[in-house]
Amino acid sequence: MxxxxxxxxxxxxxxxxxxxxxxxxxxxxxxxxxxxxxxxxxxxxxxxLTLDHGKGAGRKPGPENKKTEGKVKRIIKANPNVSSRNLAKKIGIAGLHTYKVQNFPNRDERQQSTAKTRARKLYEKMLTKYGCCVMADETYIKADFKQIPGLEFFTGKSKFYVDDKFKKKKMSKFASKYLIWQAICSCGLRNEPFVTKGTVNGEIYKSECLEKRLLPFLQQHDEAPLFWPDLASCHYSKSVLEWYEANSVHFVPKDRNPPNCPELRPVEQYWAMMKRELRKSKKTVKDEKDMLRKWKNKLRKWYRMTLYRL
Ligand SMILES: [Zn+2]
Structure with missing residues (x-):
């Protein structure tokens, strides 16, 4: 050197x-x-008149490091829940990221082999033939966003010196929650979400999700996309199959749909990211309308920020 x-x-x-x-x-x-x-x-x-450095020249590690150390300590003291990723961002260390270890579902042997074959066939025989693939799914969101489950951390010299409010979180067992149904497409488009506090039966699924929201979303595309529902039985009930037929929706047939494959469905990652963002906001929603508004706001902001495309 x-x-x-x-x-x-x-x-x-x-x-x-x-x-x-x-x-x-x-x-x-x-x-x-x-x-x-x-x-x-x-x-x-x-x-x-020399090309040599003077004695003691060069970068001095002392004060610079002291300064960073002080900064790190101050940030952690103010918020022990800060992640190392955000910490690195705050003190300007570029290129540091924290990633979550991926969990895979526990499939039994038969499921595993069916999942593998179907996933391969789905890809080769169907996905490659369509320009767009629309995926729809539903998830539950707690009305109090702080109650949304997920990993959280706290940092300190010793856990005894960190205030309880950063270490513990009260989880209520019967916290009220909302169901969100949304369709996302491989081209990056998302449809209008459906939010409800109640349960979704076959009739509501057909009218609110499929008829009012999925169909216009599919029609937004110039070429008919492939629709990939998850394997839940209500997505393949007789009346739903008839509805697909009547509206000429191209869908993944039940016997082609790989079982228990959340890691192959980007919509699962989408839920996880939205939940993480909502949890960070620490807000609480009042009603369905408020939930929808907060969901769409978060989505808009976060979408603009990351320009994330699936
Ligand atoms: Zn699309």
């Missing part, structure tokens, strides 16, 4: 002597060295 640095310093100087009229920027371009390095080396040479 030192030899290379010395070499490039010599290169800079000799080129400078050879072409005294060239600017530092032009020299840098010629040598493929950043112009600030060229300026620094030449300035040092003019001042001290």
């Amino acid at each position: 030192e030899v290379n640095q010395r070499e490039s310093r010599e290169q800079i100087l000799s080129k400078h002597l050879e072409f005294p009229d060239l600017s530092h920027r032009q020299l840098g371009k010629m040598l493929n060295i950043h112009h600030s390095t060229v300026s620094r080396v030449l300035k040092r040479f003019q001042e001290r």
Whole structure:
């Protein structure tokens, strides 16, 4: 390293002597060295007539690190629940990310082999033949977003010095919750979500989800997309199958649908991300309308922020 640095310093100087009229920027371009390095080396040479660093020159680790350490401590003290990812972002260490370990469902042997074959066939025989693949699913969201389950952390020198309010969270067993149904497409489009506090039976599913929301969403596409519901029996009931037929919806047939495969369905990741964002907001919703508004707001903000495409 030192030899290379010395070499490039010599290169800079000799080129400078050879072409005294060239600017530092032009020299840098010629040598493929950043112009600030060229300026620094030449300035040092003019001042001290040497290419060597002075004794004790170079970056001093002490105060700089002390400063960062203090900053880290202050941030953690203010909020022990801060993740290392956000911490790194705050103190400006780029390129650090924290990832969650992926959980895979516990499929039995028969399910495993069916899932594998069907997933392969679904991909080869169906997905590749359509421009778009629409996936729909429902999930429950707690009215009090703080109650949405998920991993949370706290950081401290010792857990005894961290305030209880960062360490413990009261979970209520019977917290009220809302059901959200939404369809997302591989092209990145999402449809109008359906929110309800009640349960969804076959009739409601057909009228509120399929008729009012899925159909217009499919028709929004120039080419008919493939619809991939999950294997729940109500998605393949007789009246629903008739509805697909009557509205010429191209759907994944039941015997082609891989069982218990959440890791293959991006809609599951979408739920997880939305829930994480809502939990962070720590808000509470009043009614279905409020839930829908908060869901769409979060979606809009977060969508713009990440420009996430599935
Ligand atoms: Zn699409």
